Amino acid sequence: MTSSIPTTDISPAQEAAKLRDTVIGWRRYLHQNPELSFHEERTAQFVHDKLTELGGLEVSRPTKTSVVARLIGLHPGPVIAMRADMDALPITELSEVEYASRNPGVMHACGHDGHTSMLLGAATVLAGLRDRLHGEVRFIFQHAEEHFPGGAQEMVDAGVMDGVDIVIGAHLWLPMPVGKVGVRAGALMASPDVFRLVIRGSGGHAALPHETVDSIAVGAQVVTNLQHIVARNVDPLDNAVVSVTRFIAGTANNVIPGSAELTGTIRTFGAPWRDRIPELMERIVRGVTQAHGATYELTFQRSYRPVVNDERVSDFMRHVVANALGADALVEATPCMGGEDFSAFQQRAPGSFFFIGARNEERGIVHPHHHERFDIDERALESGVAIFITAALEYLSGAPQQ
Ligand SMILES: [Zn+2]
Ligand SMILES: [Zn+2]
Numbered sequence: 001m002t003s004s005i006p007t008t009d010i011s012p013a014q015e016a017a018k019l020r021d022t023v024i025g026w027r028r029y030l031h032q033n034p035e036l037s038f039h040e041e042r043t044a045q046f047v048h049d050k051l052t053e054l055g056g057l058e059v060s061r062p063t064k065t066s067v068v069a070r071l072i073g074l075h076p077g078p079v080i081a082m083r084a085d086m087d088a089l090p091i092t093e094l095s096e097v098e099y100a101s102r103n104p105g106v107m108h109a110c111g112h113d114g115h116t117s118m119l120l121g122a123a124t125v126l127a128g129l130r131d132r133l134h135g136e137v138r139f140i141f142q143h144a145e146e147h148f149p150g151g152a153q154e155m156v157d158a159g160v161m162d163g164v165d166i167v168i169g170a171h172l173w174l175p176m177p178v179g180k181v182g183v184r185a186g187a188l189m190a191s192p193d194v195f196r197l198v199i200r201g202s203g204g205h206a207a208l209p210h211e212t213v214d215s216i217a218v219g220a221q222v223v224t225n226l227q228h229i230v231a232r233n234v235d236p237l238d239n240a241v242v243s244v245t246r247f248i249a250g251t252a253n254n255v256i257p258g259s260a261e262l263t264g265t266i267r268t269f270g271a272p273w274r275d276r277i278p279e280l281m282e283r284i285v286r287g288v289t290q291a292h293g294a295t296y297e298l299t300f301q302r303s304y305r306p307v308v309n310d311e312r313v314s315d316f317m318r319h320v321v322a323n324a325l326g327a328d329a330l331v332e333a334t335p336c337m338g339g340e341d342f343s344a345f346q347q348r349a350p351g352s353f354f355f356i357g358a359r360n361e362e363r364g365i366v367h368p369h370h371h372e373r374f375d376i377d378e379r380a381l382e383s384g385v386a387i388f389i390t391a392a393l394e395y396l397s398g399a400p401q402q
Helices: 012-018 020-032 041-054 112-127 151-157 215-233 273-291 311-325 342-346 379-395
Strands: 058-060 067-072 075-085 134-142 166-177 181-183 186-189 191-200 240-249 259-268 295-301 307-309 330-332 351-359
Touching: 012 020, 012 112, 012 311, 012 379, 020 041, 020 112, 020 379, 041 058, 041 067, 041 112, 041 134, 067 112, 075 112, 075 342, 075 379, 112 134, 112 166, 112 379, 134 151, 151 342, 166 311, 166 342, 166 379, 181 311, 191 215, 191 273, 215 240, 215 259, 215 273, 240 273, 259 273, 273 295, 307 311, 307 342, 307 351, 311 330, 311 351, 311 379, 342 351, 351 379
Parallel strands: 075 134, 075 166, 166 351, 181 330
Antiparallel strands: 058 067, 067 134, 181 351, 186 307, 191 259, 191 295, 240 259
16 A cells, blocks of 8 residues: 655645645634534535635535535546544633634634644645546545534445545644654544433432432442443453543432432443443442342443554555654554544545644643643644645555555
8 A cells, every 4th residue: 555656746745834824824714713513504615615716626515514525636546535524612712812713602622623724725735736646535524523423424424435445534633742643553542432320219308318219329339330340340451431420419408319310421442342331331230229229220322433543544644644744753643532433434444543743832732622722733734734645645646556
């Protein structure tokens, strides 16, 4: 799949540098005008208009707020898909940057404004290089990454992955310093499954606990015992998280509540623990509630699949990053238990999702994703543009695929 044959005199890094201010301008415009998942109307229109202006692309709207552009090279060859997500979060921005959100209560606090701008930048350069491309670049601008069931699956169902040979996507990444790009084969991001548990006891006067089945006391034991799953059932060399994130019970200080509601998340990298942990949870909940004379309802909802990167596409991306930015830029990505619906695209073609470092300690750009002061070092955008251009030129160089 990798090829060291120089097939072009174009320097992706130089092309990305020429577009620096334009891409930063787009990112700031999108940052000021964030839209929530499934409501990215103006964002999608903006992307659609920019892509249409470029000329030479087949631009379509597979769903109400998503956009796809096909750049079909002059020569036949394989299809590489590149994905950017476009949605923002229900967060009130507290950063004091001049390009802060103008849409109250909504914020690009994950960096998707940057993803969209980088891919638009790459499309701008590649649209002018059609005569060099052996195959097709498919630009996927996805809606609703942040909100289950996510836009990726909708787009896959609408056929955007038909005929695609490989798929790549990036996340601007605050845990990593700007200038570094993390690639990793295998498990990278977890499945963010959720559960809901209702414990039913029997309420009563707080001074007469012996006449009640205290749903809070039972629930507290359930929470404690659930910790044993990761501590004592999951192989220590595997990764999993079971977190109770919400515990609602009671109305007054002199009333023992008859029921308690607990919700939380289960994070795994797929089999076997994705199936096994719910079974273990049910066993614990059944045992603890029964021991104390309570009953329960326990339901699970599966969310995005884990992001598991293909070995060969990840090798290709290592080669691409080193060629685009120099070998020093390339690092091994550290897996994270966050979820990403990029995994939906990976069900249809081998893919690799990678991290573009966007942290800058000196400038105070350190706040984590989904924080109300989240920002990125915008130099990361240029790196992303160069990587996407390089990936397209190398994959569609006409050299035989290994
Ligand atoms: Zn996010
Ligand atoms: Zn994100």
